[in-house]
Amino acid sequence: MSDMSNTNDQNNLFERGQSTRERHARLLELPPLPAATAVGPEVCATMRLYLAVWQDLTPTQMWTVSQHAQLCAQCRNEQQMLERAGNLIRHLPVSQPSAHVDQAVMAALTARRNLRPMPVTPIGIRRTHQRRTRMIGSLVAAAILLLALGFAATNFLFPSQQAFALPATLSWNNYVLFHTQTMAGSQGQHYEVTYYQNMSEHVVNEETVQPGKLDLVVVHDQQKSLGLDMMHHVAQWDVTPMSDDGTWFNLQHLREDLQHGSATYLGKDRFRNQDVYRIRYADGHILLLDMDYMPVNVLSSANSTPLYEKVQWLQPSQVASSMWNMDVPSDFRMGQVRKVS
Numbered sequence: 001m002s003d004m005s006n007t008n009d010q011n012n013l014f015e016r017g018q019s020t021r022e023r024h025a026r027l028l029e030l031p032p033l034p035a036a037t038a039v040g041p042e043v044c045a046t047m048r049l050y051l052a053v054w055q056d057l058t059p060t061q062m063w064t065v066s067q068h069a070q071l072c073a074q075c076r077n078e079q080q081m082l083e084r085a086g087n088l089i090r091h092l093p094v095s096q097p098s099a100h101v102d103q104a105v106m107a108a109l110t111a112r113r114n115l116r117p118m119p120v121t122p123i124g125i126r127r128t129h130q131r132r133t134r135m136i137g138s139l140v141a142a143a144i145l146l147l148a149l150g151f152a153a154t155n156f157l158f159p160s161q162q163a164f165a166l167p168a169t170l171s172w173n174n175y176v177l178f179h180t181q182t183m184a185g186s187q188g189q190h191y192e193v194t195y196y197q198n199m200s201e202h203v204v205n206e207e208t209v210q211p212g213k214l215d216l217v218v219v220h221d222q223q224k225s226l227g228l229d230m231m232h233h234v235a236q237w238d239v240t241p242m243s244d245d246g247t248w249f250n251l252q253h254l255r256e257d258l259q260h261g262s263a264t265y266l267g268k269d270r271f272r273n274q275d276v277y278r279i280r281y282a283d284g285h286i287l288l289l290d291m292d293y294m295p296v297n298v299l300s301s302a303n304s305t306p307l308y309e310k311v312q313w314l315q316p317s318q319v320a321s322s323m324w325n326m327d328v329p330s331d332f333r334m335g336q337v338r339k340v341s
Helices: 002-010 020-029 041-052 059-071 073-090 099-113 123-157 251-260
Strands: 176-184 190-198 203-210 214-220 225-229 234-237 264-271 274-280 286-289 295-299 310-314
Touching (some): 059 073, 264 286, 295 310
Antiparallel strands (some): 214 225, 225 234, 264 274, 274 286
16 A cells, blocks of 8 residues: 555654654644533534544543533434444454555545635634634544544454355255254243255144153145144144244245345354354344355354254155155044144
8 A cells, every 4th residue: 555655654644653742733733622511513513523533632631522422412422433433443353454445545635635725814714714624624534534444344344245145056945954943832841843844845844742742743835734643643734833944944035135134144153063154134043054055053043042953954855755745644533633832
């Protein structure tokens, strides 16, 4: 960034390692600091200029600005925003700024150098012009600072969002999704749920088991569902399944959510000894994809724990076709199945 280095040699405003005297001399360009209890738009505008160069203020100036921020909600919000941005910057890894930042800084410096002095005018008008000129210079410096903070914070919070895209040829339809999950009933009892979904046929076989008390199989597609009480040989139509995972494992919805911004790519991570992509849904759940873009689990929005003990993608030939059968077995009677309470 040679152009930037040359500019820094000519403009002490952007040099590092300045002496205390040089930093304090820079403050002479700012308008006079109002009293902490002063009010009005001009007062707040001046206070925000001082907030933009907070590290260069004297202790007395810091105290005055802080006291004003305690009395003024807008200036307090500005102070908190700058503090959060500063914290983000301090924790950023060392990196090369984008060329866009260089261009913005150079444009701002050029605009500042192009300011021309006004012709000789009466003292009162000249002082007003000088204050405006000094304020413009300070605003340029503050704008450069905020631009750099915003650019760095964006890259810190969303480091790889633009680089991530699902392959156009990706499909989950040629598989059967299998997973196991432990769920809790309303009274704290635990159930083991085994789930199979034929992704191309949109048909599901779900079995919920509580040893010695419940064994319920629900087979359903997009039109109907059949519940089978395996312990009492009772069948019932229109039984609500224990879980509905269509949201987590719907590739079309995932593509649309990423496109519209309701799902956000969070970057790579490690999960159970494998590399994964992390995608956060709008409700806070995080979908984990392996390097082939196949789901490996979903993390809870509440505590980031995995929802499933096991997730596998099976070939249809590995699953018996009888899993999808919705004919009532001959040894079952129609009635009301026992459900999870």
